Amino acid sequence: MSANYEHTNGPSESEAIAPRASDEVADVTGAGDPLPDPGLHHEPERFTDVDPKAAKRAERQVAGMFTLASLLMVGFIVAYVAVGIHPDDPHAGIDVGDLQLSNLTLGLTLGLALFLVGAGxxxxxxxxxxxxxxxxxxxxxxxxxxxxxxxxxxxxTGVEETGFGRRKMIRNSMLGALALLPLPAVILLRDLGPNTGGTPAERKEHTIWAEGVRILTDVTFQPIRASDLEIGQLVNAMPATFEDLPDHGPERINERAKSPVMLVRMLPDEIHVDEGRENWHVDGILAYSKICTHVGCPISLYEQTTHHMLCPCHQSTFDLADNGKVIFGPATRALPQLPIAVDDEGYLIAQSDFTEPVGPSYWERTR
Ligand code: FES
Known part of the structure; x- marks a missing residue:
């Protein structure tokens, strides 16, 4: 590669305006279509080119910005640790005020640090x-x-012109800022680390349903007797263990998302029961997960006469009289069914947790 460099800072007036004889007309297309050579335009001298004090002042400004960026990155880490949103008690909810303060301090410190690195x-x-x-x-x-x-x-020459070797204060402060740049990312990656209760895949596969847990209506949180449901009726329901969770926080939100079920009642002789599920229903009352197995929309568009359940998102249709099997749409997996029974007082209860994961399929599924 060949390159001609003209150093534009500090040329004499005559140098600045003298055209190059060989460049007066340049044929850059190669098709005989000459374009005039605009020539080189020389930039005016800057204060920092002629005044060593101004250059030193600029150097201090740049170093100041890089140093301040370093401090802000340290401030980011301090803010992450000091403004905690993870309560010591995992059952305690997240305080919204703490969350907003955490977002504000993290955003300000990291944003300003990145801005100052760029501005410097x-x-x-x-x-x-x-x-x-x-x-x-x-x-x-x-x-x-x-x-x-x-x-x-x-x-x-370029390296020399940047002053990277000579201007040690700038170089060192910039290197310090760049060295600290990955730290916020490392701190944030901590949130992807191990959590209590197994791997994320394992946590997804279990709900708070368990043997003997009563089934409550989703609205009034009252236990349901088999006699409360009429043929053709559908009721949205939750496990009684939901009431034991903290009032706020990720655990309540996660379980709220995973454990809703639909109770439907139909004539027992309308039900086609797969082998092994003979005792999963109570007098024609069946319980299915309310979460579509396609991408997880909540479903309850129930057609009584056909026993079909339609998902409003992409029209997957499940046959609740036939083990929740998919009869139409993009879902590839039947709705998980919750085995149910009746306790001594006549209330509907779960026989166990779901026997397969609820919600969308994903490749880390272990069951
Ligand atoms: S989420 Fe139900 S069909 Fe797509």
Whole structure:
């Protein structure tokens, strides 16, 4: 590669306006369509080019910005640790005020740090680096050795012009800022780490349904007797264990998302029962997960006469009289069925947790 450099800072007036004889007309298209060569325009000198004090002042400004960026990144970590949103008690809910304060401090410190790294680099380039204009001539890609050597010299010249070696205060402060840059990401990655209760896949596969847990209506949270449901009726329901969860917080939200069921009642002889599920219903009352197995929409568009359950999101249709099997749409897995029974007082209860994961399928499923 061949390149001609003209250092534009500090040329004499006559140098600045003298046209190059060979460049008065340049045929850059190769098709005999000449374009006038606009020539090289020389930038005016900057204060920092002629005044060493101004250059020093600019250097301090740039170093100040990089240093402040470093401090803000440390501040980010301090804010992450000090403004806690993870209560010591895992059953306690997240305080919304703490969450907002955490978001504010993390956003301000990281945002300002990134801004100052960028602003420092811009100020450095504008006020202290030289800005040569370059004429680049096209030719074969592989340069001769002497040209490669010249390119290497040009590179070294460029490095020299940035002052990277000479301006140690800028260099060191910038390196410090860049070295700390990955730290916020490392701190944030901590949130992807292990949590209590197994791997994320395992936690998804279990709900708070368990043997003997009463089934409550989703609205009044009252236990339901088998006699409360009429043929053709559908009731949305939750496990009684839901009431034991903390009033707020991720655990309540997660379980609220995973455990809703639909109770439907139909004539027992209308039900087609798969092998092994013979005792999963109570007098024609069946319980299915309310979460579509396609991508997880809540479903309850029930057609009594056909016993079909339609998902409003992408129209997957499940046959509740036939083990929740998919009869139409993009879902590929039947609705998980909850085995139910009746306790001594006549209330509907779960026989166990779901025997398969609820919600959308995913490749880490272990069951
Ligand atoms: S989420 Fe139910 S069909 Fe897509």
């Amino acid at each position: 680099a811009v100020q450095w380039a504008r006020s202290l680096m030289t800005s040569p204009e370059v004429v680049h001539e096209r030719h074969v890609m592989r340069p001769d050795d002497d040209i490669r050597e010249a390119a290497l010299n040009d590179w070294n």
